[in-house]
Structure formats: structure tokens, C-alpha cells
Amino acid sequence: MLLLRGLRKTLGERVLFDIDTLAVEKGRAYVLTGVNGAGKSTLLRVLAGLEPASCASISWQGEALRLAPYPACMRTRIVYVHQHPVLFSTSVAHNVAFGLLARGMPKAAAAAEAQAAMEWAGVAHLQASDPAVLSGGEKQRVALARAKVLRPDLLLLDEPTANLDGAAREQVIALIPALIDAGNTVIMACHDRDLINLPGVRRFKLRDGQLEFK
Ligand SMILES: Nc1ncnc2c1ncn2[C@@H]1O[C@H](COP(=O)(O)OP(=O)(O)OP(=O)(O)O)[C@@H](O)[C@H]1O
Numbered sequence: 001m002l003l004l005r006g007l008r009k010t011l012g013e014r015v016l017f018d019i020d021t022l023a024v025e026k027g028r029a030y031v032l033t034g035v036n037g038a039g040k041s042t043l044l045r046v047l048a049g050l051e052p053a054s055c056a057s058i059s060w061q062g063e064a065l066r067l068a069p070y071p072a073c074m075r076t077r078i079v080y081v082h083q084h085p086v087l088f089s090t091s092v093a094h095n096v097a098f099g100l101l102a103r104g105m106p107k108a109a110a111a112a113e114a115q116a117a118m119e120w121a122g123v124a125h126l127q128a129s130d131p132a133v134l135s136g137g138e139k140q141r142v143a144l145a146r147a148k149v150l151r152p153d154l155l156l157l158d159e160p161t162a163n164l165d166g167a168a169r170e171q172v173i174a175l176i177p178a179l180i181d182a183g184n185t186v187i188m189a190c191h192d193r194d195l196i197n198l199p200g201v202r203r204f205k206l207r208d209g210q211l212e213f214k
């Protein structure tokens with residue numbers, strides 16, 4: 001689905017990563033590990049077009065493209081979920097439906113899709129709530145519903161369980177196999193052993209600016 005060669009990110013004099021090959025297969029789930037500061041979040045943001053990087057060659061869905069300027073066909077098909085999701089201070093339901101409305105989907109259809117996504121994420125009972133009052137785990141689940149409802153080809157999750165513990169963490173972890181089983185292609189940056197050890201998940205590791213694949 002996505003093949004990048006020679007993906008290089010520099011910060012001033014520093015080379016954060018210089019990745020020979022990054023290949024992502026459709027319908028697979030990957031974890032991206034590496035020590036703090038290794039560049040995991042930066043790599044996901046580069047893939048989502050939120051940060052620039054240089055790239056020798058890129059192919060998306062079999063089509064050879066350039067990474068800069070970031071292609072519109074990737075912008076709508078790749079969704080990045082931030083570790084600390086920013087939610088608008090309207091209702092949860094509006095947050096989840098927002099992306100669909102922005103894409104011009106009629107209100108009733110967007111509301112129905114948002115309802116299904118909120119049920120999937122176990123936050124339907126919070127749909128009228130202001131996101132400001134939600135717990136960290138609830139916010140993370142709303143963010144996952146908001147991303148899933150867009151039916152992205154590639155979902156990039158940045159530490160979906162960091163800062164969560166107990167039931168909140170388990171509820172978020174439980175959503176991930178459901179995404180994988182539904183055929184979503186997912187890359188998760190994480191340190192969480194329970195996510196890393198999910199069945200069928202492949203592993204990328206950023207180490208000293210290189211990407212290892214296991
Ligand atoms: N815009 C920027 N300007 C300068 N340095 C940056 C910038 N963005 C990231 N960095 C640096 O790049 C390095 C990688 O950051 P990044 O957030 O990608 O790491 P990470 O692997 O996600 O770490 P963590 O496990 O802590 O989330 C860090 O040293 C960070 O300080």
C-alpha cells in the first residue's frame with residue numbers, strides 16, 4: 001500500500017532518521033517502537049503530511065508520487081491520532097461527525113455514521129457531553145471513533161495507551177484487535193507490551209535513525 005525509500009528527516013545539523021525502506025502492506029497492523037526521542041512521533045507525522053521530510057521515492061496504492069508537496073490523495077486517506085487528542089468544545093457527537101461534515105456528507109448520514117463509530121468505541125452514552133469533562137481514556141476513545149469514521153486506508157496511532165491505566169487502558173487496547181480484524185491498516189507508535197504483543201502485529205523499531213523490521 002505504501003512504499004518509501006530514502007526517507008530522511010533532519011533537524012538542523014542532526015539527522016533524526018535516514019530510513020532505507022519503509023513498506024506497509026494493506027490490512028496489516030504494525031507497532032513502531034524505539035526509545036524516547038527516537039523519532040516515532042515525527043515519523044508518523046511525516047507519513048501523515050504534518051511535517052516535512054525528504055524522500056527519494058514514494059509509492060502509494062501503486063502510484064509513484066512525491067512527498068512534497070504532500071499529495072492530496074494521501075491527505076484524505078491517512079489519518080493521524082495524536083497522543084493527546086485535541087477535541088473541539090462542542091459535543092462528543094459533533095466531534096466524531098465533524099470530519100464527515102467537512103467532506104460534505106449530508107447531516108443525517110454523518111450523524112448515523114458517527115453514532116455507529118461512537119457505539120464501536122463505547123462512548124455513545126457520552127455523545128451529548130462536552131469533551132472537556134471526559135477522562136483521558138474516554139477522550140482517546142472519542143479520538144479513535146473520530147478517526148475510524150473517516151474510513152482511512154492507513155490509521156496512524158501515536159501512543160494510544162500512554163497516560164492511561166487500569167480499565168481505561170484496557171478499553172483502548174480492546175479496540176485495536178477490532179480495527180485489525182476489520183481489515184484496517186494500522187501503525188501504532190507505542191511502548192505498551194500488551195499492544196506490541198497483540199497477535200499478528202508486525203514490528204518496526206527506530207534505532208539510531210534506522211528502521212528495523214521484524
Ligand atoms: N520541530 C522540532 N524541532 C526540533 N526538534 C524536534 C522537533 N520535533 C521533534 N524534535 C526532536 O526530535 C526527536 C524525536 O522526537 P519524537 O517526538 O519524534 O520522538 P518519539 O520517538 O516520539 O519520543 P517519545 O517516545 O518520547 O514519544 C526529539 O529529540 C525531539 O526533541
Ligand SMILES: [Mg+2]
Binds near residue numbers: 041
Ligand atoms: Mg512520541
